[in-house]
Amino acid sequence: MTIQQVWNRSFAISPPSRWKETVRMMEQEVLFVLEEEDLFVSEDQEQRCPGLLGAVRKTAPDRLVPVGVATPDEIEGREAEWGQYEIWVFHSSDGVIEGWLPTESLYRHFYRMYKEQQAYYALELETVFNTSYDMFYISDGNGITQRVSPSAERIYGYKPEELVGRSIYELEQTGVFRPSITRLVLERKEKVQVVQTTGLGGRLMVVGTPIKDEQGKVIRVVNFCRDISEERRLQSELEDARELLEGYKQELRKLSEMTVREGGFICKSEPMKQVVHLAGKLAEVDSTVLILGESGVGKEVVASFIHHNSHRRDKPYIKLNCSAIPEHLLESELFGYEKGAFTGATKEGKPGLFELANEGTLFLDEIGELPLTLQVKLLRVLQEHELVRIGGTKPVKIDVRIIAATNRNLQEETRQGRFREDLYYRLNVVPMHIPPLRERTDDILPLVLFFRDSYNKKYKKEKSFSQEALDCLLLYRWPGNVRELQNIVERLIVITDQDVIEAYHLPEMLSHAQHAATKVSVSDILPLKTAVELLERQLLTMARDKYGTTTKMAEVLGVDQSTISRKLSRIKPASSFGESR
């Protein structure tokens, strides 16, 4: 039975709602008379303690009546022990009970009971206050700190005693926390829930609640503060892991694209033959290679060709796309870390890709995306052939061949200060430029046929292309280079219902090429090379007559200005064309 229940069974001598009042009266030594209903709350109570009501009623005026009251030993959960006390009962002249008055011994009993219960509540509150991982922060109506739980030291970096007595306005100004939730509660006079930043860089979710007096004036503000920095850290770690995963997924997709190639390496055009020739020579030496070229031209294919034809072929070939990994994770991916190097580091530490690629080749794709801080570290590895893991002190010897690739203009990047000049020269020992597909149109048809056969095999189909469709593919500019061509051929093989893929099956972006294809008509059979040359000559002459400058010609014919100059020099001396005449 709880205290409240005991009080009720004690015939509501003083209902709990009035204990406080009773105690206040006692403390002020004021006697007071309780109402009859305080004594006899309900018939139900009379039923539970039969006889008492009758006994009181039968009492002669102004007589002492014995009553049973729970002793103070009965505190939450313990069985009540009943003590005997007496009360004064007052009757009116016609015998109606007017009120009653506890005797002094009963007053003392009330008092003890109240104080013990108060102490019990205070103990409960104290325990919650002192042991909670969350923080309670209590201020008065003027914003002066009254009480703070010990977790303040962890959260704000101040012990409770260093905060008590200080103004929250001052603490906000000095940056212990921002904003002050107490200030907001005092301003708005209502409950406020806001995220607060601490001077230590943490973040708290704070719920501030006003306590008001009878006139509605805020006399206390109780803040409940939960540290959410950890949640945010975990969330950001999760996001990092997601980004990492996404990076690897991209790499996997590329890998699956590559498996279709199964070692097939198409190089029919003259420029591509030169690239392969150079790659063959580079495979014989260990020098650093920088492969330049637009996205999808085959830089990775060439890197892999170099590795697989070098003496390192039986050692690891590891590829890292510097733009696919979030900047802050790139360092540990590349250089590894020692155990406990940072929060989130595994217990054992982890080797980076440099160590994993030891004795083999590390292909750093999109090197232009490497942050400047890591560029310094990479330069050191290239120069000293050793690295130090994050959080480590011991240098680790490394024997790795670096092949880097980029579709950016690295020279321009160095001018802009985004790429270190010293690293650029260190990487640029042997640069290789892979021309875009539109500049080696002789590769288009072999590539289309190669991917057609690969995907026919993969999807168990027997599709072929109509001549008109092939013409469109040949005339398209392929801004996405070989990768785009590969994807389009795959899509056509998969989604076309008919066995022959016609021009109208081609995706929309090829429609311009298709349109162009119908604009060109050939009246006789002649060798393709001659036909292309004739067409090229006609186009160049037309464009030259119409526009007059190589800049404009390059724009309308969709090639670089240098290509125009080169081609024009074959049909007419280049000197007759100015840069932007």
Ligand SMILES: Nc1ncnc2c1ncn2[C@@H]1O[C@H](COP(=O)(O)OP(=O)(O)OP(=O)(O)O)[C@@H](O)[C@H]1O
């Ligand atoms: N000469 C080729 N023969 C056969 N397949 C090729 C050839 N060149 C490129 N590919 C294929 O085209 C796709 C893109 O090539 P790759 O990934 O090497 O291009 P990249 O220049 O490295 O692109 P990015 O700059 O976007 O990384 C790959 O699937 C690759 O197998």
